[in-house]
Amino acid sequence: MKEKNWKEIPLGGLILEAGNAEEYETGSWRTYRPIRNEEKCTHCLLCWVYCPDSSIIVEEAKIKEFDYGHCKGCGICSAQCPVNAIEMVEETKFNSKKEGGE
Ligand code: SF4
Ligand code: SF4
Incomplete structure (x- = not known):
């Protein structure tokens, strides 16, 4: 593979295509699950x-449900629920990231 020089490397943090958040499974960042x-x-x-x-x-x-693949x-x-119907539970209480989700 040909090495790139510094002028060919995109700037750090630059989003080259907008509207791509759905492609990233950000649910793995979660430490508390709603x-x-x-x-x-x-x-x-x-x-x-x-x-x-x-x-x-x-x-x-x-x-209907939470999208645990993307919920961070x-x-x-x-915090916004007026009747306290959503509890944030530590992820360690579940066997896997997907349990209870998708
Ligand atoms: S608002 Fe609730 S469902 Fe949405 S990302 Fe935060 S914890 Fe997840
Ligand atoms: S009652 Fe709470 S959990 Fe139910 S829809 Fe309203 S904010 Fe969401």
Whole structure:
């Protein structure tokens, strides 16, 4: 493979193509996992509005599930929920990153 000179290497942190976040499984960064209590949830959708990673899946105006492949575990959904229906649980409590998710 031909070595690149410094002028051919992209600048650090440069995003060459916009709109590619979905391709990266950022869920592996998570240390806390949001768990929704179905009985408490009123489907007000506030968590969906505030989630910075669009990781809350809604179908027919109701929360369906979390997209654990992309949820980074920031906890904003839990902090915004008016009825405390989302608990942030340590990832170490689960057997795998995918358990309870996708
Ligand atoms: S903010 Fe809370 S009550 Fe509203 S949809 Fe989300 S989990 Fe349910
Ligand atoms: S923890 Fe953060 S990224 Fe994950 S669903 Fe809640 S608001 Fe979205």
